[in-house]
Amino acid sequence: MEGPPHAFQVFLRLRPPYHQSPTSPNEGRFLTVLPPIPTDSDEDIEHETRTQVTLHPPPNHRSQKIDTFSFTEVFDETCGQAEIFGRTVVPILDGVLRDGRDGMLATLGVTGSGKTHTIMGNRQTRGMTQMSLDVFFRSLGDRISKLSESQIEQCNDADADIMDAGIFMAKVTSVIEPQYIPKPNTFPTKPPAEPFVVQCPGPASTKYAILMSIYEVYNDRIFDLLVPSNTSRRKALLFKSTKSSGDRKVVTGLRKVMVTNLYDALQVLGVGQYQRSHGETGSNDKSSRSHCFISLELKELKTSRLDGSINIRESTFTIVDLAGSERARNARTVGDRLMEGGHINKSLMFLGQCLELSTTQSLGHAPKVPYRQSKLTELLFTNSYNPAAEPQIAAIIVTADPAGDFNATSQMLKYSALAKSSVNPRPPTVMSGRSVSGSSLFSHFSVVSGSTEERPDSALSALSVLSGPRAMLSQDMMNMIVLLQRQLREADEKVKAAEKKAEEAEAKCLEIEMQVREEVTSDMELRIGLMEKRMLLKLQDQAEKEEVHVDHKLDILKRTLMETNDENDRARDMEIEEYVRELEAENNSLRNEVQALKRKRANGESPLKERSLNRLKF
Ligand SMILES: Nc1ncnc2c1ncn2[C@@H]1O[C@H](COP(=O)(O)OP(=O)(O)OP(=O)(O)O)[C@@H](O)[C@H]1O
Numbered sequence: 001m002e003g004p005p006h007a008f009q010v011f012l013r014l015r016p017p018y019h020q021s022p023t024s025p026n027e028g029r030f031l032t033v034l035p036p037i038p039t040d041s042d043e044d045i046e047h048e049t050r051t052q053v054t055l056h057p058p059p060n061h062r063s064q065k066i067d068t069f070s071f072t073e074v075f076d077e078t079c080g081q082a083e084i085f086g087r088t089v090v091p092i093l094d095g096v097l098r099d100g101r102d103g104m105l106a107t108l109g110v111t112g113s114g115k116t117h118t119i120m121g122n123r124q125t126r127g128m129t130q131m132s133l134d135v136f137f138r139s140l141g142d143r144i145s146k147l148s149e150s151q152i153e154q155c156n157d158a159d160a161d162i163m164d165a166g167i168f169m170a171k172v173t174s175v176i177e178p179q180y181i182p183k184p185n186t187f188p189t190k191p192p193a194e195p196f197v198v199q200c201p202g203p204a205s206t207k208y209a210i211l212m213s214i215y216e217v218y219n220d221r222i223f224d225l226l227v228p229s230n231t232s233r234r235k236a237l238l239f240k241s242t243k244s245s246g247d248r249k250v251v252t253g254l255r256k257v258m259v260t261n262l263y264d265a266l267q268v269l270g271v272g273q274y275q276r277s278h279g280e281t282g283s284n285d286k287s288s289r290s291h292c293f294i295s296l297e298l299k300e301l302k303t304s305r306l307d308g309s310i311n312i313r314e315s316t317f318t319i320v321d322l323a324g325s326e327r328a329r330n331a332r333t334v335g336d337r338l339m340e341g342g343h344i345n346k347s348l349m350f351l352g353q354c355l356e357l358s359t360t361q362s363l364g365h366a367p368k369v370p371y372r373q374s375k376l377t378e379l380l381f382t383n384s385y386n387p388a389a390e391p392q393i394a395a396i397i398v399t400a401d402p403a404g405d406f407n408a409t410s411q412m413l414k415y416s417a418l419a420k421s422s423v424n425p426r427p428p429t430v431m432s433g434r435s436v437s438g439s440s441l442f443s444h445f446s447v448v449s450g451s452t453e454e455r456p457d458s459a460l461s462a463l464s465v466l467s468g469p470r471a472m473l474s475q476d477m478m479n480m481i482v483l484l485q486r487q488l489r490e491a492d493e494k495v496k497a498a499e500k501k502a503e504e505a506e507a508k509c510l511e512i513e514m515q516v517r518e519e520v521t522s523d524m525e526l527r528i529g530l531m532e533k534r535m536l537l538k539l540q541d542q543a544e545k546e547e548v549h550v551d552h553k554l555d556i557l558k559r560t561l562m563e564t565n566d567e568n569d570r571a572r573d574m575e576i577e578e579y580v581r582e583l584e585a586e587n588n589s590l591r592n593e594v595q596a597l598k599r600k601r602a603n604g605e606s607p608l609k610e611r612s613l614n615r616l617k618f
Pocket of ligand 1: 109113114115117122289
């Protein structure tokens with residue numbers, strides 16, 4: 001499995017399961033450490049570096065996907081504090097003490113997963129902090145010195161409240177009751193002195209001063225844990241740049257105790273731990289309710305051969321014990337605890353975003369890490385550790401309970417792992433009690449840029465093909481295969497159910513398509529009807545106009561005709577009048593003739609005879 005180059009090393013530490021049944025120790029366990037991947041490196045063979053862990057969802061979980069997470073190294077519950085210290089912290093201390101680089105170690109994990117245990121140990125066993133202090137004092141030996149006033153002035157953070165360990169303890173005893181002040185005989189002594197010593201270069205005249213400061217981020221505010229207060233009103237510190245720190249932001253006014261031996265340092269540490277905000281939750285009797293920063297500043301005082309002036313090289317090793325993410329339901333928190341939990345989860349969510357982005361940023365194509373979202377990320381990414389600024393070295397130890405809260409743990413692994421791959425198991429066709437190693441089983445899944453493409457057939461054939469009487473499966477592998485079989489069967493049932501649903505969905509789609517078609521058709525018909533209607537109206541309108549036009553023309557014609565008729569009538573009338581006039585004239589002449597005849601008869605003349613004679617004349 002390959003992942004993008006990460007900005008820092010990320011280790012996974014499994015704790016012994018919190019609730020473990022003595023009869024079936026694997027019950028409820030969802031994390032399995034995979035065997036080491038064979039490499040050519042002698043070192044890895046020697047240490048059997050295991051880097052992968054698989055996450056198996058519980059049988060009733062909605063997703064049965066098996067995730068594989070990669071880390072720089074995975075430590076199972078059998079690994080002790082000393083081994084983990086040697087593998088994770090010693091390389092950082094080497095850089096801090098020898099090369100003057102800044103370094104950071106942080107623990108990250110779900111509540112109760114063992115972060116504080118890893119960092120602080122317990123009454124018997126030393127944690128990473130005590131062992132680091134041990135390495136500091138062992139490596140620097142009699143070259144440890146104190147800073148003079150003028151040297152303090154020269155340092156990056158001259159605004160700090162720097163004091164001797166002796167003065168500090170005297171101040172503390174006036175505030176904290178003596179029984180709460182840690183005594184040397186209560187300091188953890190295990191693991192016994194280990195030969196972790198860093199050879200610091202330079203002449204014997206080079207001296208070193210060590211300043212310790214301890215502070216916490218509680219509800220997104222910074223509080224100094226070395227300023228004991230017997231009242232509930234504590235003064236929050238500011239995180240800003242000062243005159244002496246230049247561009248670099250620092251926690252201003254922080255108390256820094258100058259320590260010259262391990263016992264002083266352990267006492268200061270004890271005071272800080274006593275002051276830290278703790279609380280009882282449903283998940284942890286003594287749950288850290290804040291993110292705790294333990295800062296060990298190393299001032300290398302090099303005397304110039306030329307003029308005897310002192311040149312100061314400063315480096316800081318910061319140990320961060322983060323509060324654990326928690327689910328209110330599991331933690332059963334209310335009131336203040338619930339509010340603290342909200343702040344913790346929010347800041348861890350921002351941290352998750354920053355970690356993911358800083359990983360991609362290291363590839364050179366991601367947006368800027370949004371570390372200003374919370375005090376925690378701002379402190380981590382600008383003060384304690386800045387992935388963009390070299391030279392720095394950082395490691396995160398992710399702690400997990402392999403049988404704890406599945407959802408919270410899987411979430412934590414998702415954003416902290418260096419790479420992740422997933423497989424959706426399918427049921428095997430052949431399965432026999434034959435041997436298969438974890439790596440050979442998983443090597444059948446090809447990895448493409450941090451994600452795995454599933455090739456179930458080849459994986460299954462790997463299970464069925466491997467043989468050999470001596471190559472019997474280990475109990476763990478058998479359990480894993482049985483679990484896989486069950487998960488594959490369940491996955492197959494789910495696939496079938498999904499296929500049925502897909503068919504139903506297809507039928508529904510067809511029905512909807514038909515409906516849509518019908519709707520479209522009727523819509524078209526409606527549109528066509530409307531168009532026809534509009535056309536008809538237009539035609540009617542046109543016809544009416546034509547009619548008016550024709551009427552108009554007919555009128556004109558009629559008028560023309562009438563005018564013509566009038567003229568004809570007048571001519572006829574004239575003719576009639578002429579005729580009438582002629583008839584009247586004839587009538588008049590006849591009347592005159594009759595008168596003349598009457599007069600002749602009256603005169604005794606026979607007009608008819610005369611007339612007949614006249615006719616005879618013709
Ligand atoms: N690897 C381990 N071996 C033995 N005991 C352990 C281990 N890890 C944790 N424990 C024990 O489990 C309990 C809870 O652990 P711890 O307080 O370190 O959890 P945490 O992650 O710091 O929790 P929180 O975030 O709530 O502070 C402690 O009693 C601690 O001693």
